[in-house]
Amino acid sequence: MYRSQRLAIKYLTAAIALFGIMVVAGLMSAYHYIHPNFLFGVLDFNIAKILHINTLVIWLLMGFMGAIYWFLPEEFNIEPVGIAAAELLFYVFVAAVAIVAVVFIFVQYGGSNLLSMWFINQGRKFVEAPRWAALGIVVIMLVFAYNVIGTAIRAKKLTGIMGVLIIDLVPLLVLYLDAFSAQTNMSQDLFWWWWLIHLWVEATWEVLIGCILALALMSVLGTSRRIVETWLYIEVALVMGTGILGLGHHYFWIGTPQYWLNIGGFFSAFEPLPLLGMVVHAVYDAGRHQMKTTNRPAFFWIMAEAFGNFLGAGVWGFMITLPQINLYAHGTQWTVSHAHFAFWGAYACAVIGVFYLVLQKVRGSAMFDGVAWRWAFALLNIGLVGMVGGLLLSGYAQAFVERALGGSTHEAFMLGQQNPSFAAGMNARFIFGLLFAAGYFVLVYDLIRLGKRVSLRTADAVTV
Amino acid sequence: VQIEDPKFWRAGAISIVVVMMVVLAMLTIDTLSVIDAGGSHVPAYTVINQNVGYKFDEGRGIDAPTIGGEERLFGRVYGQQDAAALITKGKLVIQSRACIDCHTFFGVGAYYAPDLTKAWLDPGWNTWKMITAADSREEAMVRFLMDPVRYRIFERAMPNLHLSRDEAEAVVAYLKWMAAVDTNGFPANFGRRSAGR
Numbered sequence: 001m002y003r004s005q006r007l008a009i010k011y012l013t014a015a016i017a018l019f020g021i022m023v024v025a026g027l028m029s030a031y032h033y034i035h036p037n038f039l040f041g042v043l044d045f046n047i048a049k050i051l052h053i054n055t056l057v058i059w060l061l062m063g064f065m066g067a068i069y070w071f072l073p074e075e076f077n078i079e080p081v082g083i084a085a086a087e088l089l090f091y092v093f094v095a096a097v098a099i100v101a102v103v104f105i106f107v108q109y110g111g112s113n114l115l116s117m118w119f120i121n122q123g124r125k126f127v128e129a130p131r132w133a134a135l136g137i138v139v140i141m142l143v144f145a146y147n148v149i150g151t152a153i154r155a156k157k158l159t160g161i162m163g164v165l166i167i168d169l170v171p172l173l174v175l176y177l178d179a180f181s182a183q184t185n186m187s188q189d190l191f192w193w194w195w196l197i198h199l200w201v202e203a204t205w206e207v208l209i210g211c212i213l214a215l216a217l218m219s220v221l222g223t224s225r226r227i228v229e230t231w232l233y234i235e236v237a238l239v240m241g242t243g244i245l246g247l248g249h250h251y252f253w254i255g256t257p258q259y260w261l262n263i264g265g266f267f268s269a270f271e272p273l274p275l276l277g278m279v280v281h282a283v284y285d286a287g288r289h290q291m292k293t294t295n296r297p298a299f300f301w302i303m304a305e306a307f308g309n310f311l312g313a314g315v316w317g318f319m320i321t322l323p324q325i326n327l328y329a330h331g332t333q334w335t336v337s338h339a340h341f342a343f344w345g346a347y348a349c350a351v352i353g354v355f356y357l358v359l360q361k362v363r364g365s366a367m368f369d370g371v372a373w374r375w376a377f378a379l380l381n382i383g384l385v386g387m388v389g390g391l392l393l394s395g396y397a398q399a400f401v402e403r404a405l406g407g408s409t410h411e412a413f414m415l416g417q418q419n420p421s422f423a424a425g426m427n428a429r430f431i432f433g434l435l436f437a438a439g440y441f442v443l444v445y446d447l448i449r450l451g452k453r454v455s456l457r458t459a460d461a462v463t464v
Numbered sequence: 465v466q467i468e469d470p471k472f473w474r475a476g477a478i479s480i481v482v483v484m485m486v487v488l489a490m491l492t493i494d495t496l497s498v499i500d501a502g503g504s505h506v507p508a509y510t511v512i513n514q515n516v517g518y519k520f521d522e523g524r525g526i527d528a529p530t531i532g533g534e535e536r537l538f539g540r541v542y543g544q545q546d547a548a549a550l551i552t553k554g555k556l557v558i559q560s561r562a563c564i565d566c567h568t569f570f571g572v573g574a575y576y577a578p579d580l581t582k583a584w585l586d587p588g589w590n591t592w593k594m595i596t597a598a599d600s601r602e603e604a605m606v607r608f609l610m611d612p613v614r615y616r617i618f619e620r621a622m623p624n625l626h627l628s629r630d631e632a633e634a635v636v637a638y639l640k641w642m643a644a645v646d647t648n649g650f651p652a653n654f655g656r657r658s659a660g661r
């Protein structure tokens with residue numbers, strides 16, 4: 001095993017741990033809606049939410065990095081360059097995440113000065129981490145880019161997938177520089193902030209996961225490189241063709257010109273297309289190989305990714321993306337329903353697929369299957385879909401009562417929150433959240449045991 | 465080059481990305497001029513010295529901000545620099561207390577607490593004027609922000625974020641400026657209807 005692959009295992013292990021913290025923080029945020037006095041003044045909703053969404057970003061990012069560090073030497077057939085620096089930075093990354101989490105939980109706020117921005121909380125959604133930590137992420141991403149690009153140069157070869165990955169790393173890094181902003185003008189602040197959030201989540205991350213899935217499909221199903229690379233280019237064309245100007249669906253109401261209503265509505269209406277393409281690709285490949293695989297959990301999670309991405313990001317996003325509907329759906333639990341489904345479908349399922357794929361290689365099992373992973377798969381997916389359904393119900397009630405009927409005042413907001421359908425949706429979200437959490441524990445149990453158990457059984461059989 | 469050849473699709477992908485990026489760059493240049501403070505959609509910070517409203521615009525068919533005559537904030541008239549300094553302070557308070565992780569600004573943020581896009585114009589401040597025994601909307605807002613737990617009216621309350629008087633005033637000024645931003649009609653029907661009546 002290459003050193004880079006040992007580093008990959010560390011990243012994936014850290015990702016699983018942070019996934020767990022995200023679940024706990026999510027359950028806390030969900031519980032706040034049901035019992036607003038829960039930890040009031042001690043750990044308020046905003047801190048729980050910050051922990052929830054930041055661990056989401058970090059565990060997925062670590063999952064992506066782990067996946068790339070795993071496949072990198074296999075793509076180039078050499079030990080990637082600069083791995084010693086990357087190994088050191090892994091520990092810096094983990095320590096920084098821990099320090100930031102402790103500061104969020106125990107310090108929470110600073111004064112209205114730049115010192116707070118640098119050391120406590122930047123208070124911008126998804127990029128709340130103080131600037132010193134954001135600077136650390138820039139350094140980590142720079143070294144990550146050096147590992148990939150440097151290896152390609154040393155190996156004197158460039159596969160199509162790695163070419164796409166290298167080009168994708170540029171916007172991934174450049175866009176993140178907005179994480180340091182404290183612009184006074186909220187319209188300008190949000191204008192650039194959406195470049196970071198939208199063009200990460202709906203463009204560069206989609207391409208990154210496209211690269212990872214291309215590598216995973218070759219590994220799990222033995223699909224030919226020519227096919228996955230063709231599909232990857234088609235996906236890049238469609239994701240960027242619809243997603244770059246699809247950015248406009250975030251520019252409806254933030255002070256930006258009215259022409260964004262048409263541009264954003266038009267292009268984002270086509271954003272499900274590449275995701276539908278991924279479903280076709282996955283189903284086609286699965287059928288072509290008659291679903292024969294030596295790693296059933298990885299295969300199922302990759303399939304879940306294709307369908308989840310299309311439904312969660314594509315269909316659920318389309319529901320709220322046209323301006324005539326978004327005027328009422330904007331900033332409600334409807335958005336939350338879409339966000340949960342999309343992040344899960346587009347990214348989380350794929351990263352879990354990578355966990356299994358790597359684990360099979362690590363444990364050296366010829367066949368990866370069992371019972372526990374099916375339970376984890378069912379509990380996590382049913383839990384997630386249940387949460388999405390609950391949030392959708394709440395979102396409909398909120399859009400109707402608060403926005404359409406009430407005109408979005410403070411009183412209308414509170415009436416929306418007290419609406420019986422809204423409350424029922426929130427209760428359902430929490431209950432299905434518990435189911436999801438149970439699924440997480442089964443997943444962790446399975447990841448610890450799978451393969452080990454199989455080899456033990458084989459050993460027993462041999463002994464008998 | 466044949467259609468089955470990955471190179472065909474690679475060329476297509478590169479062309480599409482380049483075209484879309486050029487279009488986005490052009491739109492960005494235009495948009496930045498519109499959303500600059502003092503641009504056609506976003507008022508200068510000195511708008512805090514004027515009356516700010518929100519009315520249905522017959523011509524555009526959507527709700528739009530109205531900016532009227534002088535209406536002092538905290539009994540003062542702010543010069544250009546003072547207004548900019550106050551609004552800058554307000555933004556730093558908003559970021560340092562992570563307001564956006566409970567509230568939304570222009571509908572962006574978290575959904576645990578009310579949207580603040582037009583909070584300056586919220587009819588609810590009349591209730592808080594009575595509760596806080598304040599003689600003006602801005603004074604009621606300051607008193608509420610400095611001790612939100614004391615003036616809570618719903619079970620779901622805002623925690624005390626330990627704002628100083630200066631910080632609370634800066635936030636109020638920020639909200640007044642923000643209410644004057646033209647948001648293409650979001651939120652619709654603000655303050656004109658009252659749910660449940």
